Amino acid sequence: MFSYYLDLALRSLRRNKALTALMVVAIALGIGASMTMLTVLHVLSGDPLPGKSQTLFYPQLDPRDKADYEAGAEPPRQVTWIDGMNLLRARRADRQALMTGGAVPIQPAQSSVDPFFSDARYTTADFFPMFDTPFRYGRGWSEADDDARSRVVVITSELNDKLFGGRDSTGQILRMKDTAFRIIGVLGDWRPNPHFYDLNMGDYSGLESVFLPLSASRDLHLPLNGSRSCWGDGGSDEAHFETASCVWLQFWVQINEPAKVADYRNFLVRYSQEQQALGRFQRSPNVRLSGLMQWLDVNKVVPSDVRLQTWLALGFLLVCLVNTVGLMLAKFLRRSGELGVRRALGASRQAVFGQLLVESAVIGLAGGVFGLLLAFVGLWLVRRQPSDYAALAHMDLTMLGATFAAAIAASLCAGLLPAWRACQITPALQLKSQ
Amino acid sequence: MDILPILSTLRRHKVTAFLVILEIALTCAIVCNAVFLIIQRVDRIHMPSGVAEHELVQIQLADTGAKADEYARAQEDLAALRQIPGVTQVASVRQVPFGMSSNNAGIRLDPDQNKPTLDAATYFGENVIDAFGTRLVAGRNLRPDDYRRLDMVAEGVRTKNLKLFPNTVVITRAVGERLWPGQDPLGRTLYLGKAPLQVVGVLAELVRPQIEDDSAALFSLVIPIQLGGGQYVIRSAPGDRERVLKAALEKLRQNDPHRIVVQKRTVDELRESFFQNDRAMAGLLIGVCVALLVVTALGIVGLGSFWVAQRRRMIGVRRALGATRHDILHYFQTENFLLATIGIAFGMVLAYGINLFLMLHYELPRLPAVYFPIGAVVLWLIGQIAVLGPAMRAAAVPPVVATRSV
Numbered sequence: 001m002f003s004y005y006l007d008l009a010l011r012s013l014r015r016n017k018a019l020t021a022l023m024v025v026a027i028a029l030g031i032g033a034s035m036t037m038l039t040v041l042h043v044l045s046g047d048p049l050p051g052k053s054q055t056l057f058y059p060q061l062d063p064r065d066k067a068d069y070e071a072g073a074e075p076p077r078q079v080t081w082i083d084g085m086n087l088l089r090a091r092r093a094d095r096q097a098l099m100t101g102g103a104v105p106i107q108p109a110q111s112s113v114d115p116f117f118s119d120a121r122y123t124t125a126d127f128f129p130m131f132d133t134p135f136r137y138g139r140g141w142s143e144a145d146d147d148a149r150s151r152v153v154v155i156t157s158e159l160n161d162k163l164f165g166g167r168d169s170t171g172q173i174l175r176m177k178d179t180a181f182r183i184i185g186v187l188g189d190w191r192p193n194p195h196f197y198d199l200n201m202g203d204y205s206g207l208e209s210v211f212l213p214l215s216a217s218r219d220l221h222l223p224l225n226g227s228r229s230c231w232g233d234g235g236s237d238e239a240h241f242e243t244a245s246c247v248w249l250q251f252w253v254q255i256n257e258p259a260k261v262a263d264y265r266n267f268l269v270r271y272s273q274e275q276q277a278l279g280r281f282q283r284s285p286n287v288r289l290s291g292l293m294q295w296l297d298v299n300k301v302v303p304s305d306v307r308l309q310t311w312l313a314l315g316f317l318l319v320c321l322v323n324t325v326g327l328m329l330a331k332f333l334r335r336s337g338e339l340g341v342r343r344a345l346g347a348s349r350q351a352v353f354g355q356l357l358v359e360s361a362v363i364g365l366a367g368g369v370f371g372l373l374l375a376f377v378g379l380w381l382v383r384r385q386p387s388d389y390a391a392l393a394h395m396d397l398t399m400l401g402a403t404f405a406a407a408i409a410a411s412l413c414a415g416l417l418p419a420w421r422a423c424q425i426t427p428a429l430q431l432k433s434q
Numbered sequence: 435m436d437i438l439p440i441l442s443t444l445r446r447h448k449v450t451a452f453l454v455i456l457e458i459a460l461t462c463a464i465v466c467n468a469v470f471l472i473i474q475r476v477d478r479i480h481m482p483s484g485v486a487e488h489e490l491v492q493i494q495l496a497d498t499g500a501k502a503d504e505y506a507r508a509q510e511d512l513a514a515l516r517q518i519p520g521v522t523q524v525a526s527v528r529q530v531p532f533g534m535s536s537n538n539a540g541i542r543l544d545p546d547q548n549k550p551t552l553d554a555a556t557y558f559g560e561n562v563i564d565a566f567g568t569r570l571v572a573g574r575n576l577r578p579d580d581y582r583r584l585d586m587v588a589e590g591v592r593t594k595n596l597k598l599f600p601n602t603v604v605i606t607r608a609v610g611e612r613l614w615p616g617q618d619p620l621g622r623t624l625y626l627g628k629a630p631l632q633v634v635g636v637l638a639e640l641v642r643p644q645i646e647d648d649s650a651a652l653f654s655l656v657i658p659i660q661l662g663g664g665q666y667v668i669r670s671a672p673g674d675r676e677r678v679l680k681a682a683l684e685k686l687r688q689n690d691p692h693r694i695v696v697q698k699r700t701v702d703e704l705r706e707s708f709f710q711n712d713r714a715m716a717g718l719l720i721g722v723c724v725a726l727l728v729v730t731a732l733g734i735v736g737l738g739s740f741w742v743a744q745r746r747r748m749i750g751v752r753r754a755l756g757a758t759r760h761d762i763l764h765y766f767q768t769e770n771f772l773l774a775t776i777g778i779a780f781g782m783v784l785a786y787g788i789n790l791f792l793m794l795h796y797e798l799p800r801l802p803a804v805y806f807p808i809g810a811v812v813l814w815l816i817g818q819i820a821v822l823g824p825a826m827r828a829a830a831v832p833p834v835v836a837t838r839s840v
Contacts, residue, residue: 019739022732029725068540068549105498105694115498117694178499223496232627237588304796305715312468312722319460319726323733326453330740333450386710421449 001351002358009359012335019331020363023324027367027411030320032374035403037306037313039375040382042399043392044204044302048192052132053292055094057253057261059087059268062286063245063275065232075286076229077299078200078247082280083271088124092267093253093260095130098214099123100249101201101226106210107175108163118159118209119201119225122217128154130254131197134188136160138170141184146213154185154211174210179220181212193392194301196292198250200227203301204389224248265289303389317410324363324414332356332422343427356419357412364411371407372400440769447741454737455777458813461730462781466809467788468719468726470801475716479709481651483531484606484639486567487701488672489522491679492530494697495664495686504662505583507690512560514685515666520674521682525565526661528558529643531701532708536643541655542625543613552612553650554605555642556626558584558659563604565667566640573620573635576604580634580658587659596629600658604635608652631657664693675700727812731820738766738824742831749828750835759829766825767818774817778810785809 013020047053061083062075079087084098102120127133128140137160141152153174160169173180187207194203201208224238230246241248255261265287272285290298332339339352375395382393395403444451501507508526515524529536537558540550563575580602590598603624610619610633619633640654666686670678679698686693742749749762789801 019736022736026729026733029729033722033725066548103496103696105496107498115694117496117696177497237585240588240592303711305711308471308792308796309715309718312464312719315460315464316722316726319457319464320729322453322457322460323729326450326457326733327736327740329450329453330737330744333447334740334744385714386707387714417449 001354005355005358006362008355009362012331012359013362016331019327023327023363024366024370026320026323026327027364027407027414028370028374030317031368031371031403031407031410032378034310034313034317035371035375035399035406036378036382037310038402039379039395039399040306040389040393041302041310043394043396044194044306044389045296046193047293048194048196048296049131049292054258055254055256056130056292057093057255057264058290058292058295059251059253059264060288060290061268061272061281062283063247063281065245065282067231069283072286074298075288076247078227078229079249079251080245080247081242081249083275084249084251086271087251087253090267090271093264094256095126095254096252097124097126097130098249098251099127099197100214100224101198101208102217102222102224104176104210104212104222106159107178109173109175110163113163120210120212120217120222121198121208122212122214122222124214126254127211128185130252131192133190136186136188137168138183138185140211141213146215149215149219150213151179151181151216152184152213153181154187155183156187156207156209157189159209160186176210176212177220177222181216187211193389194296196296196301197252198226199296199299199301201225202388203299203303204387204392218242261289303387306389321410321414324367324411325417328360328363328415329418329421332418336422336425339422339425340427343423343425349423352423353419356422357415360411360415360419361408364408364415367411368404368407372403375403437768437772440765440772443745444769444772450737451773454734454773455780457730457733458774458777458817459780459784461726462778462809462813463784463788465723465726465812466781466785466801466805467792468723469809470789470805471798472716472719472723474798475712475719478648479712479716481641481645481648482639483641483701483705484566484568484637484652485531485641485701486669487531487705489567489669489675490530490565490701491668491670491675491682492527492533492697492699492701492704493666493668493679493682493686493695495693496696497664498692498694502690504664505585505660508660508662508664510689511664511666511686514689515668515682518668518678518681518685520670520678521668522671523561523565523567523669525561525667526559526663527562527565527665527667528661528663529555530667530704531566531641531643532704533643534708538642539626539655541609541613545625545628545630547625552609552653554609554653554655555644557640557654557656559661559665562656562667563635563637565669567669568640569638570604571607571636571638572618573604573633575635576602576656576658581660582658583660584662590629591627594628599629599631601630601632602634602658603631604637604656605633606637606640606652606654608639609655610636612653626657631655665697727816731816734770734817734820735823738770738821739827742766742824742828745828746831746835749831750833750837753831753833754836762831763825763829766821766828770817770821770825771814774814778813781809781813782806 060075061079063080063083088096088098100122102122103117104120105115106118107115124146125141125143136157140154145152169183169186172183174183191207195201195205221239228246228248232245255264268287269285272281272287275281342352379393379395383390512524512526537556538553539556541552541554542550580600582600586598614622619636622633623630639652641651642654645651668678668682792798
């Protein structure tokens, strides 16, 4: 029966090629546009560290003076050197890392490569185990290296390819700002999206090329990058940032057991109270402890333009669907006579309904397939856009399945009403009017 | 034209008519809001900067090793750059318009004021005003004796020694209007932290390097602070920029070879990349608007064709009873006009609703009323154009159809 209905559907669709094409194209455009944007949204709001993100937290403290005070306002989004070091040394979480961004001049040993500037991350030892960074060669540094202000460096595999042709470079020397650093690790394939641990560098910016101990970076006065915000008599120069009333560091903690999260928050409150008693903090304790995904929300990482584009695409899909429903309805109703004859000859209402639904499903399927192709074209267009997230816009399996499901669902929705409406026909009336 | 028979026909095709109305309403609502967004983006892209954009190049250098006396070197750099033929002005800078990286400061009218009155971008460096080509509308430019060195200013911050700070500042008109509405800002004092700065000059416009809030885009200060950082802006005739840039890089390399060029770009390029997302968004919105209108128009064509085919006999009868071709044509046009009008009416309400949603979530202004009549006219026109084909086919139905059964 199904193959017969399919045959009927194809015949009917072939009878009016332009109209069939119009319906298929409308569905395809709608599906293509909305799936492109939903894929971009899906990629951008993804978890940068699946399986690990729920154990990572970003503490916020309020070390500012009384100026600009507003009760309950959000504390600064970074920490001062003093607070960062205090929290780091307190070791109240399972792991903790203090970090900031920078840029270092790299002076390759080979004379064939000119010196160049590269983004850097100055951080403490736990960065690597805490964020589960893969290593191609070697490993990260230890807390002893932090304390000894060791001149050691971890580089990305990209930089390793550029300078050492992809060979195991651990133990080699990398000169940065006239200082010799020993390479102790080469990272594997790692690009967390978004660049969650420091969103000041651009929400979807790529990985820094070199990672070195924060203590060593401060010894050498390596240039800093990123956001800083000062108050009171802050606004010092970079060389004196340790004592300045400025926030310029990011502090992350790993807390493995959910039960201990509240403990850590209490610790932050107690710490703030202590600092207030010492006269360093002038405001009453105002702390936050956001989980990684929550931190991304707080920072509104997904660009509002992308959300807007998604709404727009869904609106477009709706118009395309209404358009198709209208056309299909008109088409089915025009065949009232034929359907009346079938009903009069004994076809049940369900049978007629099924037949019409097969016809609309064929259109939906065709629209879905074209829509999928259009979504690939759309994503290719998105990738050609200049935004920093553009390169990430790729279809994955989840979205591929979702696209297909959406196409079928959309076309069935579009077919249901016309099919139902068409089988309400009273056969006698149709036969009479013929 | 008699509307009643049209209405009675439409009543027999309630669902189909409703769908056409719905489609027109949705299209109308989305297109109105999208066009509004497009115009806003285009306005933003053409935001004035107040600087001679086509004449400026920016060069930023960074030291590879330990640095010698930066401030002396900066003076040598500036002198060397000035000698390049074709260069009209040179400035040392720390930030440039549309450069994305920005120093900002809270400005107070009273040093003990709790919240700053406004947040402004702070331009440091020598000869910034002349090199940028910003127009001074009142007061004077900064003079050599106004200047302090950045390291001394930082020292002043650390030791709380206000004497090490500069005493003068040049502000933009926008800053003046916000701080002292309706008054002359010249000679007045504003505070950066605790440091008092006297306003000695007012600029027409100077855009910030990074714009978080478009209404504060022109909040900039030029503070007389000497820099050693190795970032320069060079002004020349637009056609000379490429040659000047090349010569400048060579000069700077000669002055100190232990430096890397981090940036070398024209301010035109800066504007281009600053607004690239807005441009992409505007392009996308235009694409969606066109696609929506085309889909809607094709939908009307498709539906119109159906109705004409379905009513061939009725048309034949009417023709046989004396209706002219013109009457038939007119019938379908009026029908479409009716549907479009109802659709547009719903569309306007919907457009307003969508605008409210956007105002709530995307901080957009209210949709100006002028969009409603324009949107209506556009959709009426599209409806009429779309229905013309089917209507002409209907008008061509010969009266003899009436005499044929089926």
